[in-house]
C-alpha cells in the first residue's frame with residue numbers, strides 16, 4: 001500500500017470505530033499525536049520492551065505506529081495530501097546544505 005492508501009484505510013477504521021462520530025478540534029487531534037510520542041518516550045525510559053499488543057515489535061515501534069496512524073487519520077479527515085507533502089518536503093530537505101547551514105539541531 002502507498003501512503004494515500006494507508007491514509008484512506010486507517011481513516012475508514014477510525015470512522016468504523018466511532019472516533020469521528022463527533023467533531024474533533026484540530027488542536028485535540030494534534031495533541032493526541034503528541035501523546036503517542038510521549039508514550040514512545042516512556043517506552044524508551046523503561047528500556048523499550050516488547051509491545052503487549054503486537055509482540056513482534058517493541059513498544060517504541062508500536063507508539064510511533066500509533067502516531068503515524070493518527071497523522072494519516074487526520075490527513076484523511078482534512079483531505080490533506082500527506083503523500084505529496086512528504087515527497088515534496090523530503091526533496092526540499094535533500095536540497096538543503098549540510099546541517100541546513102548552521103543549525104544546531
Ligand SMILES: [Mg+2]
Pocket residue numbers: 036039062063066
Ligand atoms: Mg499508543
